[in-house]
Amino acid sequence: MSQETRSDEFLFGKDIPWEEVGPGLKRQVLAFDDKIMLVKVKFDAGGIGELHDHFHSQVTYVESGEFELTIGDQTRTLKGGDSFYIPPNISHGCICTQGGVLIDVFSPLREEFIK
């Protein structure tokens, strides 16, 4: 990684460490700079993303699996190929009903993920 707040340009998944972030839940921090950060999160079935909020805008791509996703007061079931948008400061969370992967992207970066 350079001295600037940014990742390398080319990131090979096999070389990036996984961090356990909860029961049945681990993540890789992939490409980022100060304005944007891409994070891969792998869920086992039953894994829970607890309700939380943050000031960042978030967009997520569901790569695989099935998730019961709550944004504000709405809950929907999303599967591979679906996507969602979390506005700043809106509470959100999910329950993984079939193991899979979310690609979460934040703007600006989540500084706490690289400290």
Add this chain to the structure above:
Amino acid sequence: MSQETRSDEFLFGKDIPWEEVGPGLKRQVLAFDDKIMLVKVKFDAGGIGELHDHFHSQVTYVESGEFELTIGDQTRTLKGGDSFYIPPNISHGCICTQGGVLIDVFSPLREEFIK
């Protein structure tokens, strides 16, 4: 879509139109607001993302396939699970050597993609 510059919160892949953007190349614009935009790009083998640049920061996740990716003066081969970072105003492009999918994310949004 609301009056604001943002997508719906829940986006189901089957409901989102595909736009042909070149030979062997099509895209879906998924979740976005003014700060961030997630775009799914499907390549047939041989599809080419021509060299170009833009002022946006870009992070991309390789969902599947194999791509010869050029960023500035470097070229690498990336596969499913890999990721890359394109700094603002740096020339980049790719050749798809095995058909697959890129998840491109930009900050700020690519306004021209929703006009």
